[in-house]
Amino acid sequence: MSVLLTTAVGSYPKPDYLMQARNRLRRKEISRPELTELERQATREWIEFQEQIGLDILVDGEQYRGDMVEYFAEEWKGYAISGLVRAYGNRYYHKPIIVGKVARQGPTTVEWWQYAQSLTRKPVKGMLTGPYTLVDWSFDEYYGSRRKACLALAKVVHAECVDLERAGAEYIQIDEPAASVVPAEIDLLIEAMAIVTKGLKAKTISHMCYGDFTTIYPRILDLPVDQLDLEMANSNYDLLDVFKSHPYTKEIGLGIVDVHSHKLESLAEAKAGIKRALQQIPAEKIFPDPDCGLKTRTVDEAKAKLELVVRATREVKQELGLA
């Protein structure tokens, strides 16, 4: 049985040439197909890198996506892209507006998944944003209630899951970083995810971050996915203490490097994190990875953090004599 499989959460930084090309497309200096070619090149490079360092479950790195909600808003029917709103400080983003019934125009991410998977024999995760987060991070002018919007979006995300599974995806991750924004809506989060994952045979994962996880624990264990992917490194693994109050029962994507810090963790810190988790969760249920998507780091920083995840995991396995 395989234990301590390493993986990543989703996004990787875009190399300089791709960032420049995205700007040039905005200025209409290059064509869309030219940009796509560079996105494929960057995807190829990330797949090669992940293979080279020996990561077990790969991601495509989302080189063709901007933001994890805006991307789907641009691809799907029923959305308008609004003006800029401020997130904090001097940071602004385009918050999408749901203006009609949301629907796919055919499979959205499948072609990219197929491309990435064609480059490697290791499994590549399908990577989607969950309905609760899609709704929470958009304005809704159509559905009229968060519940209606979530349940409608859940059906759309489910259809995409089915297509990914049909294409061969063994792992499908449905991210819900907004999960703990309104703890009282945990039932809605669960109800919507049940629609998303209904009947899937692929292993399902949900990543959550940016919030107070303690407000939704242990109820979140009822989320109908196989694995929760959680940030641990940037909070000194204090969630492990929370798990002492109520045993953690799912698989866990164990974040062992902080994606918001330029500083690289020491090998000893990363190994200690895995070992702490092993005291509470069996090895076959632990998937070491970075805390979150790495897109906010530089390419070099991201690579160093990923390499550390693999190396720390390998050493822990050797020391403990795990397969």
Add this chain to the structure above:
Amino acid sequence: MKTTVVGNYPKIPNLPRPAKFRKAIADFDAGKITRAELERITDQVTVEVLDEQADAGIDLVTDGKIRWEDEQTYLARGLQGFSISGLLRYFDSNTYYRQPVCEGAVRWTQPITVRDFQFAQENSAKPIKVALTGPYTLARLSLNQHYATLDEFVLALADALNAEARALEQAGATFIQFDEPAILRHKQDWALFEQAMRRLTQGLTAKLALYTYFGDVSGIYPQILDLPFAVLGLDFVQGPKNWDVIKTAPFTKELGFGIVNARNTKIETKKELQRAFARIARFVALDRVYINPTCGLEFLPRERAQEKLANMVAAVGAAGSRDTKRGNTKTAKRGSAKRESAKRGSAKKIGAKKPAQSAKKSKGAKAKK
């Protein structure tokens, strides 16, 4: 019915208008422009925002809090005893603020918002309301590392903000609002809150407002009516229960009627707004109602914020012309018009420097005079 806003206003417009405030901050951070230059642009943007509110037809405006990085740090930075820490989520929104950390005794040592008020006053066609975050909310959203209890922390902040309000009054502020959304999440702290509000308002003579939003006042109503404020602001969108709450006891204050959703882009229909006006009129005489968005407008893209305001004003106008208390409304309007023209007189000097759009408007104002 008068119209007002709750506080902040989106800082940057969308294309084709340039996002000059965002660029100015980026340039300042990169060392490309001086602080004085950043201040000049901030003033310019503040004037634009004052004009946009006036153009939308709002009776009582704010300076848009362009200088406020968020609702907490602007005040905390100006007080003694605070440092500023990492990002935290602001209530249930997708916006974040930097958490103030109280590391020593909180003391008011100098005015924080007085210059902002004076600048706004000099550059506004409309009367200015100053909106400050209240001591309870400021304390709740900060990390207290100094005081032994929350009570001591809140009361120290109440005294500090009382000093700020006094300084504002001395500078001529006639309308001061305190925002206390946090009390709706911690109603068990009512006794402390009440004590803090009394300390906060002690000796103040300006017209005072207490605004709540992101929830309802069930459980602290009607006692909240006993607090020394002339106006109580309630959010009827995120706190629909407020409709039931105000039935339970006569509403004895002026009402800040938060009915235009400042957290969603969807434009309310005039019909639904007018239905809401008619409904609220059963509990509060309409000449004691300020119609306003539910909270600050910064959750919205700038153009949509202005559209919402204009739409709100249009709905009020249309309702006013059908209103049986027409006489009342008119008198109130005449009163504020008089104040407005007085304000415009003092704004003349700076008016010359305004961009084309507002220059046109102040010409119009002159013609009216």
